Amino acid sequence: MSSNSTTFSLGRKQTWYKRTLVFKILNTIYMIYAGLFWIITFLMLFPLFVIADKFKLDKFGLRINHYWAKFFFPMIGVPVNIKYEHKIDRTKNYLFCGNHFSYLDIAIMPLMPVPIQFVGKLSIGKVPIFGYMFKRFHITVDRSSMRERYATYKRAVDALKSGFSLGIFPEGGIKSKNIPTMAPFKEGPFRMAVETGTPLIPVSFGDNWHMFPDDKSFRFFRSKCRIIVHQPIEPSKYSLENLQDFQDDVYQIIQNGIDKLNQKDQ
Secondary structure, eight states: OOHHHHHHHHHHHHTGGGGSHHHHHHHHHHHHHHHHHHHHHHHHHHHHHHHHHHTTOHHHHHHHHHHHHHHHHHHTTOOEEEEESSOOOTTSOOEEEEOOSSTHHHHHGGGSSSOEEEEEEGGGGGSTTHHHHHHHHSEEEOTTOHHHHHHHHHHHHHHHHTTOEEEEOTTSSSOOSBTTBOOOOOSHHHHHHHHHTOOEEEEEESSHHHHSOSSSSOOOOOOOEEEEEOOOBOGGGOOGGGHHHHHHHHHHHHHHHHHHHHHTTO
């Protein structure tokens, strides 16, 4: 049996209780609590987001997002364990690239120790309350339009040149058909890193897809949350002519991290 098959087999054995009525009732209560807490905390922070937007204090708005994440997840009983393979220099900006198996990745990525602007799809801006913050302080992309995709790319490059750190999911969305194996990467983030000289940091999310699976059920499960923040990669090692090598190297680092975290559950 392959390692992927083993992982899913063990997963089925470990989650049989999720089909019981008692679990479904308790999980529904937990989801209501977590959802209300999400809404209440964002409503409390809403005036600060408005002030940051009005006075063009983008990094202040992003820091609010960071501290919200640090507060929110412990308060809903989700222990977050981040392993840093390298001390991040808070005076520099980086391009963070992680696997994307769950919409929860967007809420957890701001836990990184520097303010991060996301590059994410336009529809995220339609999420009540959260969408306001996302549209004002992050970079949205309309993937249906080639012109808009190019404009978004230019905005992202300009943000890096202006000293912002970016968070990008190089799979281009939740694309994998064989989680926890990633889908192939798009070249955009790697081209940005080479063009701007911005160090790229691979990030492996090990559990978000267990907590908030992209299966249309809209169920949220309490779970541990383990993340590996790998060592920065200097883009000077690569060029526009060998971007595929850059993509392949980062893909392997992130995938190895995902596999390592999931093997611990076996």
